[in-house]
Amino acid sequence: MTTVAAESLSTPSRTWSRYRHPESTIRFAVILAILAFLGWSVAFLNIDLSRVLGAFPRLAEILATRYFPPDVGYVTDADFVRSVIRTLEMSLLGGFLGVVCSIPLAWLAARNITISRRIAYPFGRLAIIGSRSIHETIWTILFVTVLGFGMLAGTLALTVFCIGFAGKLFSDELEAIDMGPVEALRSVGANPLQVFQYAVFPQVRVAFTGIAIYTWDVAFRAATVVGFFGGGGMGWYLKRTTQQLESTRVAAILLVIIGLVLLAEVGSGWLRKKIGRMR
């Protein structure tokens, strides 16, 4: 340790900061444990480190040779365009339903304004964390199993995904509000619904609109692959072409996805900026 100090004589202040910590031992132990876990992971998963670095040139090579001339004719086909529109529909509907469901859940899951901390708070938290922690593709597969193939399953999966995504952001936003109006309304005897309507909602309306738009953006990104597992939309084309190893068509579909996601991101960013200015 003293050798480290000797090496960096030009910046003594930094060397000092290291020794100021009384917990430096714990710190080193944690770093050591993380490194050990990483080493163990590499050994356990049997990863050939040379292949990690080789993967990127290889990916580039495969993209260049097999995927290269993207089959543009395939993605300008009317059926494919229809599936793109359906993807958009699913994301809109799923995002809307998700936002609608997540607002009451976020209300329950916000610690400062929840109806009851004993029952409603854990319920709201569990609902949001539960829908967040399971990935949207797993939700899709589950809904497809129960409800059959099609956009209904995809829309519901996106709804659950949006409940988790927007619910967390909403409840974070709700927990950061100014409690003054809430207490004022409570003290004059307003019921919880009135408190929400007149004290809470006006404070978070703009932020909620921004979050809702962002949720749609993310939902659209998820909607592009929901069809991969039978949820309807353009993902189905991706699955079909991947399994038939029609790489040029896959490339075209991927380009369409990237383009659309970029458009959605730019559009949602523009809208959010506009709404942010209304604050």
Place this chain on the structure above:
Amino acid sequence: MSIAAPTSEHGFEAYLAHKRSRRINNWLIVAGGALLLAWCFWDTIMFDTDWQRMGGALGIGGTLARFFQVDWSLAPKLVVPALETLMMATLGTLLGCFLSLPVAWFGAANVTPSKFFFYPLGRFLMVLSRSIHEIIWALLFVGAVGLGALPGILAVAMRSVGFISKITAEAIENIDPKPVEAIRAVGGNQFQVMYYGIVPQILPVIIGTIIFEWDINIRRSAIMGLVGAGGLGLLFFRQMAMFNYGGVTLVVLAVFLLIAIGEVVSHFARKAVI
């Protein structure tokens, strides 16, 4: 509702007219949105759904009931895939951090090597990484390096580059320039400026972001098995293929548990760092 407050010269009538136009505007937006949603609803739910095949409430109830008969006998087989998932997420996050170093460097406006070439490149890479879903990344890498945990790690890494490098670049752009100038003034070279002037300022933000991303990556690596990389996703896929819905439920519960653990760990880790 009215942000533009009425001025005295316009008077009360003008205020009312302003409010009225705002209200009409809002109603138009709501009506347009409702129409759009109604069309979406019609097209997705009514038109595309095969209600006959679903078998009514009884059929759905029957399938659901099979999901609720949890197959606990599978539990011992879950440990190794769960560990694999966790490791995949950790290694993927680590690799993602390394990959996002140059991207963040290119994409931060104040330290980028060239504003005309590298800055747009860095920004483009950030968007590219985030706009391709992890399933698609995994498919590409399964094609490139074959089955196993490696494509999952690479896919998770590629997907997390966007977020980590975006936050890092923003942190670099928002640093206090004074320490950098001070180190330059006493004759520090480019590397010393980076190491002593920039890194200490952005490190807490970056570590917080990495922990957050690790948490999300557990979620992502849990599905990598669906397209041929290992972990809990593979088990999920197998149980699904065998129509062992009770086992599927157990796998989903295991994912939930793993993510709950990850959330707790990341909560405390972030508290310790920040």
